[in-house]
Amino acid sequence: MSDFVNARKPIQLEHGEGATLVDDAGTAYLDFGASYACVPLGHAHGAVETAVTEQLSALTYAQGSYPVAVRDELYGTLADAAPGDLENVWLCNSGTEAVEAALKFARAATGKTRFVSAMQGFHGRTMGSLSMTWKRQYRQPYEPMLEDVEFVPYDDPAALGEAVDDDTAAVLLEPIQGEGGVNPASVEFLEAARELTEEVGAALIFDEIQTGLGRTGSFWACEGADVIPDMVTSAKGLANGLPIGATLCRDWIAEDHGLHASTFGGNPVVSAAADATVRTIQSEALPAHAADVGAYLQDELERELGDEVREVRGAGLMVGIELKGNAGSVARDLALEHGVLVLTAGRTVVRLLPPLVVDEDDVDRVVAALSEVIG
Ligand SMILES: *Cc1c(COP(=O)(O)O)cnc(C)c1O
Numbered sequence: 001m002s003d004f005v006n007a008r009k010p011i012q013l014e015h016g017e018g019a020t021l022v023d024d025a026g027t028a029y030l031d032f033g034a035s036y037a038c039v040p041l042g043h044a045h046g047a048v049e050t051a052v053t054e055q056l057s058a059l060t061y062a063q064g065s066y067p068v069a070v071r072d073e074l075y076g077t078l079a080d081a082a083p084g085d086l087e088n089v090w091l092c093n094s095g096t097e098a099v100e101a102a103l104k105f106a107r108a109a110t111g112k113t114r115f116v117s118a119m120q121g122f123h124g125r126t127m128g129s130l131s132m133t134w135k136r137q138y139r140q141p142y143e144p145m146l147e148d149v150e151f152v153p154y155d156d157p158a159a160l161g162e163a164v165d166d167d168t169a170a171v172l173l174e175p176i177q178g179e180g181g182v183n184p185a186s187v188e189f190l191e192a193a194r195e196l197t198e199e200v201g202a203a204l205i206f207d208e209i210q211t212g213l214g215r216t217g218s219f220w221a222c223e224g225a226d227v228i229p230d231m232v233t234s235a236k237g238l239a240n241g242l243p244i245g246a247t248l249c250r251d252w253i254a255e256d257h258g259l260h261a262s263t264f265g266g267n268p269v270v271s272a273a274a275d276a277t278v279r280t281i282q283s284e285a286l287p288a289h290a291a292d293v294g295a296y297l298q299d300e301l302e303r304e305l306g307d308e309v310r311e312v313r314g315a316g317l318m319v320g321i322e323l324k325g326n327a328g329s330v331a332r333d334l335a336l337e338h339g340v341l342v343l344t345a346g347r348t349v350v351r352l353l354p355p356l357v358v359d360e361d362d363v364d365r366v367v368a369a370l371s372e373v374i375g
Pocket residue numbers: 094095096097099122123124125174178179207208209210235236
């Protein structure tokens with residue numbers, strides 16, 4: 001078998017529409033993981049399909065140094081959507097590349113080398129971003145990692161204060177840790193990160209690859225906390241399922257970023273998809289919808305499962321359910337017996353990252369299925 005990397009699931013997916021996926025036997029599944037938050041608008045969204053097919057027949061590729069209207073359009077759309085004045089946009093093809101770029105930009109702009117990251121954090125699997133990723137199993141076979149990286153306990157402002165010094169180039173954090181178990185940071189922690197980096201002239205980078213694009217109730221999670229970093233990374237759902245990454249940064253970073261590039265970054269077809277995705281999230285007010293439906297989801301989970309589980313946590317449509325037992329077997333039973341697809345985060349957490357278009361009826365179905373499997 002040529003795919004020696006993925007653990008293959010016992011379902012062969014064939015097509016999808018909205019929050020529904022259908023397998024080769026015609027069985028429908030409610031996709032409450034959005035395939036790792038990669039389809040915020042749901043599967044086969046018309047606006048994205050139209051944008052992609054039109055661009056595909058007009059111009060599939062042009063190197064980055066030639067201006068292309070659809071790419072410039074996306075630069076403008078992302079600059080408008082950016083938190084604060086992070087209006088400078090660099091485009092690539094995945095999350096880990098967006099993080100790599102942020103790390104390189106931070107070193108170039110500050111002239112410093114040290115990085116600070118958080119325990120349980122996840123930032124990608126290429127050497128730089130992997131060096132900022134906590135989980136030992138992901139790192140150990142590939143060591144040595146980057147030197148000059150210090151991990152601090154997440155959500156611990158005092159520990160962060162001890163780690164950040166005059167040699168720090170950047171502090172990299174997820175506003176809510178996804179892979180690490182859906183762990184929200186307190187506003188105080190994010191504020192401390194902002195103050196500490198400002199004091200020493202380090203860049204504050206928020207990895208919003210999972211939290212961004214409206215999922216947590218505001219377009220970026222950092223806006224919900226009212227803490228604006230120097231750089232934000234985005235990827236996953238940014239082009240509603242096509243490969244893309246983006247690094248957004250302030251002027252002082254962009255002005256002194258070194259020499260970085262990506263052949264396929266800003267590909268016109270993918271840019272068209274991303275522009276349609278971001279505009280649709282905005283025009284359909286999906287961040288507010290995610291806040292409403294997400295609040296209903298958390299309330300229902302508490303009401304139906306509060307006694308059966310350890311904790312329900314998260315923001316908007318990024319929700320973790322910490323179980324007393326194993327999450328993997330719950331996810332499998334949900335899929336095979338109830339037609340509900342969810343994600344896990346670690347051994348005991350069921351992670352819900354549905355498309356932002358789900359409604360209360362969808363929530364009711366998922367909560368009922370969870371009650372049967374867990375209760
Ligand atoms: C998924 C993810 C990444 C890595 O993205 P890839 O596109 O898989 O490289 C980085 N950071 C966070 C927070 C993620 O959720």
